[in-house]
Amino acid sequence: MIEDNPGDARLVRELVHDAPDLAIHHVGTLAEGLNSLSGGGPDVVLLDLGLPDSSGLDTLRAILGAAPTVPVVVLTGQDDEEVGRMALREGAQDYLVKGMQLETILIRTVRYAIERKRSQLRLIERNATLSAVLESTAFPIFAVDADYRYTGFNQAHFQAVKAASGVAIRRGDRLPDHLADPAVWEAMRPHLDRALQGESTVLTTDSGVEGLRRRTFEIAYQPVRIETGGIIGVAVFSRDVTERARSEERDRFARALLELLNRPDPETTLIRDILQLVKKSTGLEAVAIRLRDGEDYPYFLTNGFPAPFVEKERTLCARDDQGAILRDGDRKPILECMCGNILRGRTDPALPFFTEGGSFWSNHTSELLATTTEEERMSNTRNRCNAAGYESVALIPLRGQDGIIGLLQLNDHRRDRFDPEMIRFFEGMGASIGIALSRSQAREDLRRSAQQWSATFDAIDDIVCVLSPGHEFLEINRAGCRALGMAREEILGRKCYELVHGTQAPIPGCPCMRSLATGTPASGEHTEGGRTFSLVSWPSLGTGGRVISLAHTVKDITDIKQAQVQHDLLEEQLRASQKMEAIGSLAGGVAHDFNNLLSVILSYTGLAMEQLPQGDPAMDDLVEVQKAGERAAELTRQLLAFSRKQVLQPSILDVNQVALGLQKMLRRILGEDIELVQTLDPGIGRVKADQGQLEQVLMNLVVNARDAMPAG
Incomplete structure (x- = not known):
């Protein structure tokens, strides 16, 4: 005090x-x-x-x-x-x-x-x-009273308003007087009025600028209350949440993409939906995917590219004037343009348009082409993207389990559509897409293989089935269903021996039993109902050599067996015929030479008989020689007929006499096990024919009869 x-x-x-x-x-x-x-x-x-x-x-x-x-x-x-x-x-x-x-x-x-x-x-x-705190905060904060007059603001808001309107604000100034665009005031006023009534509002808006310059803001309108609870104004907080918004967009894109990639859709449907998602999420004008097809990487699907552009750029392989693919020193096809660089992995991260992840991107292709050489760009670029007016271009490799399988192409006529973070994000997504497409291609290959296997399986005429170690049907082809007269669904799961043989256990000699015991293929034959079947089984082995299933074939070989018997008979007949032909050839040769000798004998005998006087005792001997020679000549003629080498000489013949004349030769042909019985009709007429031919006919009949009785 x-x-x-x-x-x-x-x-x-x-x-x-x-x-x-x-x-x-x-x-x-x-x-x-x-x-x-x-x-x-x-x-x-x-x-x-x-x-x-x-x-x-x-x-x-x-x-x-x-x-x-x-x-x-x-x-x-x-x-x-x-x-x-x-x-x-x-x-x-x-x-x-x-x-x-x-x-x-x-x-x-x-x-x-x-x-x-x-x-x-x-x-x-x-x-x-x-x-x-307010002054150190980078985002704008201000407060107004019930008349929308400034009661406070931080430096960030002061600078933002000054940059937009060119005027420095002061406490007491009316907010709408410092907004350059009346539409902004019309958008803000309802939220300010609600806050003056005690209602807080948080909303998200953007700057309205396209591309990377677009910014996203979160604006909060909060009532300003005094200790008694009364509202004296509104505090407005504005935060730049562009990075958070982009992160959330990418998270949503990644989730949507993963949902797509996990769907078991056909490859075409999957890629179509991926392109639609990329185009919608990025706002880009054109997107496409190239995939490996043989030695080339053509567009698989595109979205937003004009048809003439796609047609010109569809393939990447360089070709000569004749249309043949040009190859490098390693005999690999030369892939043109920047796409070829990405697909071949020809990138240099030291250059600003390449990335560590093997991608290419540019926000200004016109500037890139004007300031770099083809050597720096590492390829003979076609420049069709730039010629079509695309300023923003990105090429992202799609990496599967076996390396690069294709690429994702992003194009836009507008500049500044990409930034490094966006490219890195799509490189990560490209790996996911590549793996998913590899899986999809594997599923598609498996599906086609299954279709081909099923078609081949059902096209086999023999019965083919797959059995479990317990002999239950796991699969059976159409031929098996026809043989059993049942639908496949009625057969699967039932035991084969019960369904096929009506037994309670496998039949004796069943090759499946041997395969189960030895783990090796087995075969055998089985006759049932007058039919003979060939049975073969191939075991499929699991870990430890355990049989996990059996491939079993059943072939009806009844007709084959019968054909084999007939074949053996015909083969025996052929051998006999060939033997007779050989004998006939030999006989014909001997008969021809012997006939020449007989001609000399008969000629000299005739000369001798002409020179002998009548009654000469030697005449009788010469007559006998002449008769013997004629009989020998007749025998020779028969041999020639047998060998089919005689000259045709039609004459009037007695068929009975011809048959009798052949009797001795026919007996020799037939052998001892077959008896020759001749029944001659005395009233038979005479015929004009070549005796040798007639004898040949008779011999053929006898030979055929002999061949039909091999046992005698």
């Missing part, structure tokens, strides 16, 4: 005597008071403005300057209330009029002064902290 009047000082001491938490240190001058404050200071100062060394508000100012954090309660006389009110405006917490019921209000006033000052200090501290 700084009070120069001892009576007033004593009165104050008496009034606070009963308050245990209050202790008074009394001084009588300003100098003593300032000295006391410099030593640590009291919790509150009771100050008389009329002191020996100072008076009036200057005294208050001196105390507040020395101890700005200590609350001051001014003591005034009864005629100084106006001074007290002025003291409040200068910074005093309160004032007391001496003699005005101090006993009832002194202690309460002191305590309130202390508490109010502490509250003020806390508020000042919080405001200072808040102000520092």
Whole structure:
């Protein structure tokens, strides 16, 4: 207490005597008071403005300057209330009029002064902290009152408004006066009005600029309330959430893509849906996928590219004037343009248009072509993308389990559609797409293989089935179903011996039993119902050599068996015929030579008979020689007929005589096991024919009869 009047000082001491938490240190001058404050200071100062060394508000100012954090309660006389009110405006917490019921209000006033000052200090501290935070915040923050006048703003908002309108805002300015676009005010006002009614709003909007310059903002409109709960304005917080929005978009894209990739769709459907998703998610004008097809990488599907462009760019293999594929030193096809670089892995991350992940990208293809050489671009570029007006182009490799299987192409006529983060994201997605397409191609190959196997399986005329080690049908072809007269569904799962043979166990000699026992193929034959079947089994082995299934074929070989018997018979007949032909050839040769000798004998015999006189005893001998020669000539003629080498001489013949003349030769041909019986018709007429031919006919009949009776 700084009070120069001892009576007033004593009165104050008496009034606070009963308050245990209050202790008074009394001084009588300003100098003593300032000295006391410099030593640590009291919790509150009771100050008389009329002191020996100072008076009036200057005294208050001196105390507040020395101890700005200590609350001051001014003591005034009864005629100084106006001074007290002025003291409040200068910074005093309160004032007391001496003699005005101090006993009832002194202690309460002191305590309130202390508490109010502490509250003020806390508020000042919080405001200072808040102000520092707001000023250090990069995103704009401002507040307006119910008339939309600025009550506060941070530096970020100040700079944003100044950059947009060219005018520096001040507290008290109306917000709509500083918005360059009236549409922005029309969009903001409903949210401000709702906040003035107590409703908080958070919304997301963008800058309206396309491409990488587009920014996404989250704007919050919060009511500003006083301690009594009343609303005095609106605080608006604006945050740039572009990166978060992009991250969320990419997360949504990745989830949608993974859902697509996990669907068991055909490859064409899968790629079509992937391209639609990429185009929709990125807002790009044109997207495409190239996939390996033999030695080339043609467009598999495109979305957004004009048809003439696709037709010109469909394939990548370089060709000569005759259309033959050009090859490099390793005999690999030369793939043209930048796509060829990506597919062959010819990239250099040191160049700005290539990445560590093996991709190519450019936001300005015209500038790229103007500032780089083909050597730097590492390929003979066709430049059709740039010629078609595409400024933003990206090529992302699709990596499967066996390396690069294709690429994802992203094109847009607008510039600045890509950034490194976006390319890295699509490189990751490209790996997922590549693996999924590899799986899809494997599934498609497996499906085609299964179709081919099924078609081949059912096209086999023999019965083919797959059996379990317990002899249950696991699969059976169409021929097996026809043989059993049942549908495949009725057969599968049933035991083969029960269904086919009607037995309770496999039949004796079943090759499947041997395969189960040995783990090796087995075969055999089985006759049932007058039919003979060839049976073969091939075991399929699992781990440890255990038989896990049996491929079993059943072929009806009845006709083959019968044909084999007939074949053996015909083969025997052929051998006999060949033997007879050989004999006939030999006989013909001998008969021809012998006939020449007989001609000489008969000629000389005839000459000798002409030279002998009538009645000569030698004549009878020569006649016998002549008869023997003629008989020999007849025999020779028969041999020639047998060998089919005689000259045709038709004449009138007695068939009975011809047959009788052949009797001895036919007996020799037939052998001892076959009896020759001739039954001659005496009334048969004579015929004109070549005797040798007629004899040949008779011999053929006899030979055929002999061949039909091999056992005699």
